[in-house]
Amino acid sequence: MAESSIKIKGKKESFFMDKVKEILPEGGNLNLCLTCGACASGCPATGLADMDPRKFLRMCAMGMDEEVTTTPWVWMCTMCQRCIYVCPMKIDIPQLVFNARGTWPRDQRPKGIRDSCDMALRNPSNSAMGTAPDDFVFVVEDVLAEYQEAQPEFADMVAPIDKEGAHFFLNQNSREPVTEPDEMVPLWKILHLAGVDWTYGSKGWAAENYCLFLADNQCWEHVTRVSAKQADDLGCKVFLNTE
Amino acid sequence: MKFTIQDPCQIVRKGFGDEIADDLRFVIKSVVGEENVIEMTPNKSNNYCCGGGGGFLQSGFTEERRAYGKKKFDQIIETGADYCITGCHNCHAQVHDIGHHFGGTYQTVHIWTLICLSLGILGPNERTYLGDDLKDVDVFHPESSLY
Structure with a gap:
């Protein structure tokens, strides 16, 4: 498992993404993003709620926990896994989405x-x-x-x-x-x-x-x-x- | 009369891969004739999700769900097909809805309907999703019609 290339000082230790990595095989490859955009360019949910899979992953990697756990986009991604299929690093963005859904208080989910x-x-x-x-x-x-x-x-x-x-x-x-x-x-x-x-x-x-x-x-x-x-x-x- | 195929993400990309997509095509081509199948591109494991999965149909984000489905609608229209065959319940509901919403004239049909039609065993009350072009073709026990 590669080390994260992005470290932001002053932020809290436990990023949302780190918690998801712990429960996925190979950490879902979440640290391996090359930022190529193959995921976003072929994703029908790109642009909805001002979000796309690449942006969502980068925001997670940056530790923008509040934004990624409150964006309604996680309910507009169908977790169809096309992003994984086309990703050269097979990054499991849909599991990030699923777990972001799970951070919502139950009574506030759709x-x-x-x-x-x-x-x-x-x-x-x-x-x-x-x-x-x-x-x-x-x-x-x-x-x-x-x-x-x-x-x-x-x-x-x-x-x-x-x-x-x-x-x-x-x-x-x-x-x-x-x-x-x-x-x-x-x-x-x-x-x-x-x-x-x-x-x-x-x-x-x-x-x-x-x-x-x-x-x-x-x-x-x-x-x-x-x-x-x-x-x-x-x-x-x-x-x-x-x- | 032309037919196109919506590959279900769950069974194909997330399940058994191109092999089962090819099985699906074997059945469809046997039923409607190979020359009558027009593929969307990309397809099989690389298909675009239609937007019916993941709970989207019940999420309340109707406008966003249809914006998502516009890509699929455009793909279907591009083929010029009269029928889009869906192998998944969520796909059926979504492809049917976006067709209606964006003013498409294609029909959205379950594969079981076409198999039974091809075998001459599709009764008059099992044709909800057939268009006028097939509604009256080779009706099995037409006397049992409720309509």
Whole structure:
């Protein structure tokens, strides 16, 4: 790990960036920036909130902790990792962004993301729309029965929930069962024709994880563990995440 | 009729790389015909994120999210494609929204819709995201239409 080339006297010892370096493999290469700008030149978030990835990293390196932990830009970067992909030094700017999100007081983080996370914590579905397990099971069974009848070629089609020992544990974005249930069907048909052994879970079925986007580590771990446990309890071999 | 492909950052760049992007293209070309696929550039692992990820869709920064997505919108328009195929739920919502917002005429479609259409098993109620050009093509059990 290279030493930082920039030392600013008079600033406090513990920079935000130093804390992030401690938790990343190889320190996220955060000290290796050549200031080339490849990250910023190919980043769709460049210019939003008067910020870009290169500028954000340089500000972190300069110890401008207050600015980097309050800029709303961290909620406009999608952490898509294109900056890492094009960086000659593979610097992990998205992890800086994620951890900057985490420094915001929870009640000041974007309400829409926070509410979606809180909804997911209401019941074991993990759904950002708050849909309860029973409601999901009802919709899936209802839609399946409808299609088995209307399209007799698919009378044997299945949409299993909590099938023990199924090979694939498949999750499902909440939007389909809640607002456009017919959109679930084409995927069921493909799985049926391909002879795939799969199942949804009554718990942990929802694919979205807004607690992750909220940078609420405790809650996103909880949500993830609910899904993983359901897949494990059913003895599934492969977790298929559709998000 | 032409189709373009939005590579999902999560599955491609952050997941399985160009190999799965090529798998996606194998399926799409089998379904719509190789000559009907027009690529955006850059693509695969080097694609531009559409702006639907990371919680952006729920963040409340709508104006900024659309400004971010303008780059993707321009790329899609540049291809001249009638359809943008998205392999990710967030991409679908964002590409659909920026198309509507910036006045594009392309449709945003899930890959499962096109696979079933190509197999002749896409019913009348499973066509929400098809345009008028494909809405009535080879409808499976048209008598079950709710519309």
